[in-house]
Structures are given as structure tokens and as C-alpha cells.
Amino acid sequence: MAAPIIRIDNITKRYGPLTVLDGLSMEVLPGEKLALIGPSGSGKTTILRILMTLETISGGHIEVEGDQLYHMPKNGSLVPADDRHLQRMREKIGMVFQHFNLFPHKCVLDNVTLAPMLTKGVAKAAAEKRAMELLDMVGLADKAKNMPAQLSGGQKQRVAIARALALSPKIMLFDEVTSALDPELVEEVLNVMRKLAAETDMTMLLVTHEMGFAHDFADRILFFDRGKIVEEGKPDEIFRNPRQERTQTFLRKIIAAGHRV
Numbered sequence: 001m002a003a004p005i006i007r008i009d010n011i012t013k014r015y016g017p018l019t020v021l022d023g024l025s026m027e028v029l030p031g032e033k034l035a036l037i038g039p040s041g042s043g044k045t046t047i048l049r050i051l052m053t054l055e056t057i058s059g060g061h062i063e064v065e066g067d068q069l070y071h072m073p074k075n076g077s078l079v080p081a082d083d084r085h086l087q088r089m090r091e092k093i094g095m096v097f098q099h100f101n102l103f104p105h106k107c108v109l110d111n112v113t114l115a116p117m118l119t120k121g122v123a124k125a126a127a128e129k130r131a132m133e134l135l136d137m138v139g140l141a142d143k144a145k146n147m148p149a150q151l152s153g154g155q156k157q158r159v160a161i162a163r164a165l166a167l168s169p170k171i172m173l174f175d176e177v178t179s180a181l182d183p184e185l186v187e188e189v190l191n192v193m194r195k196l197a198a199e200t201d202m203t204m205l206l207v208t209h210e211m212g213f214a215h216d217f218a219d220r221i222l223f224f225d226r227g228k229i230v231e232e233g234k235p236d237e238i239f240r241n242p243r244q245e246r247t248q249t250f251l252r253k254i255i256a257a258g259h260r261v
């Protein structure tokens with residue numbers, strides 16, 4: 001079996017007195033599609049933000065392709081490694097956020113070309129060529145010169161996906177990417193993710209409340225509760241036959257609220 005691309009070992013994350021991740025360990029294989037599900041506040045977004053080095057950690061180890069992500073203890077918390085190391089990590093991992101986070105004063109094309117030009121020194125013409133391929137892939141080549149404010153939420157999110165792909169990451173993190181969308185726009189974003197899952201060998205980690213999508217998309221489901229992984233398994237095992245009481249209760253509530261699992 002291939003070595004894990006991500007190894008998370010005994011991570012803790014505290015905000016003051018609040019323990020958000022409590023000795024969490026998990027491994028992800030190259031190319032795996034994982035869905036992180038669980039109640040609100042259970043720490044799913046936090047683990048993605050930690051992988052993206054947007055947060056410090058309070059303890060534990062994380063390796064990405066064998067490289068330590070955090071070290072150099074400072075004021076009792078572990079901080080991301082130095083800038084060059086961090087830059088290398090950022091090229092390995094792309095993230096798409098719930099609220100798009102596009103640069104509002106840049107057109108769609110510039111949103112996608114900015115990171116490769118600034119961080120990798122890619123020439124403008126090459127960055128634009130690649131950006132147009134990515135915009136074509138997400139169905140937005142005709143919007144290249146539009147400003148973000150001129151786009152629908154679904155279109156903004158597809159630009160955000162193209163932007164994250166522009167650095168050719170091996171790992172993509174999706175944090176509730178459809179939660180801020182009107183229901184009729186959800187499917188267009190999910191379709192792009194289906195396409196990425198089918199056509200690339202990228203490792204994909206998805207935090208979602210769309211249980212039906214998680215079921216269809218993921219190779220493996222991780223169920224989070226109170227900062228721990230309570231249960232994990234193949235989608236059919238978790239959704240049809242959850243073993244843990246906390247997973248059963250969570251899924252019962254989801255079904256009672258009328259969602260497909």
C-alpha cells in the first residue's frame with residue numbers, strides 16, 4: 001500500500017480554555033477522496049485550516065509527503081515552519097472556502113493568475129494560458145474579464161476552485177463550499193468537484209453537510225464529534241450501518257430534517 005500523503009498524529013488545538021481538537025490522528029492516502037462530516041463545532045473546518053497552515057496547533061505532529069508541517073515551538077504553541085518551507089507546502093495544498101474569498105478588485109482571470117505569477121514567478125502569458133484552461137474546465141471561460149461582483153455565488157465558487165487549482169496542488173481542501181449558495185446553484189459546483197474527482201488523481205478532503213454528495217463522492221467518511229474522529233469507514237458502512245451511537249443520532253437528525261444520505 002502507498003505511504004500516506006498526510007499523516008496527522010495526536011493533534012490538539014485549543015482556543016484559550018476551549019479544546020477544539022482533542023488528540024486527533026488520521027492518515028490520508030494519495031488520491032483518496034475523504035469526506036469529513038459531523039455536528040457543527042466538532043472541529044472539521046479547523047483541521048482543514050490547520051493543514052492550510054492558517055492556524056497554529058497546540059500539540060502533535062503533521063506530515064505532508066513526509067515533511068513536517070509545523071515546528072519551532074513558540075510561546076507554547078507550534079507554528080508553521082519558515083516561509084520557504086511554507087511556500088512549498090502552499091504549492092502542495094489548495095483550499096476552497098465557504099465564502100469564496102476572491103480578490104474583489106481583480107477580474108476573474110487575474111484572480112486565477114495572481115498566485116502562480118507572484119509565488120512561482122510564472123510568466124504572465126503562461127499563467128493566463130493555464131488560467132483559461134482551468135476556467136474552461138469550470139465552465140467560465142467566457143467570464144474571464146468579469147469582476148467577481150458580476151458573478152453568481154455558484155460562478156464565484158467555480159472561480160475559487162480554478163484559482164486553487166492554478167498552483168497544481170496535489171491536495172485540495174473543500175470547506176463547506178456549497179453552504180453559502182442558493183439551492184439551485186449547488187449542483188453546478190458539485191458537478192465541478194465530481195469532474196475533478198473522476199478526472200484527476202488529486203487527494204481531496206471535503207467538509208460538508210451535503211450527505212448525499214459525501215456518500216457518492218468519498219472513498220472514506222470520517223465522522224467528527226467534539227474534536228475527535230468517532231467513526232470512519234466506507235460511505236455505505238457509515239450511512240447504512242453506523243456502529244457508534246453518536247453517528248446514529250447525527251444521521252437520524254439529518255434524515256429527520258429531510259436530507260438524503
Ligand SMILES: Nc1ncnc2c1ncn2[C@@H]1O[C@H](COP(=O)(O)OP(=O)(O)OP(=O)(O)O)[C@@H](O)[C@H]1O
Nearest residue numbers: 015018020038039040041042043044045046047207
Ligand atoms: N478563531 C477562533 N476562536 C475561538 N474559537 C474558535 C475559533 N475558530 C473556531 N472556533 C471554535 O472551534 C470549534 C470548532 O469549529 P469548527 O469551525 O472547526 O467546527 P466545524 O465542525 O467545522 O463546524 P461547522 O460544521 O459549523 O462549520 C467551534 O466551537 C468554534 O466556535
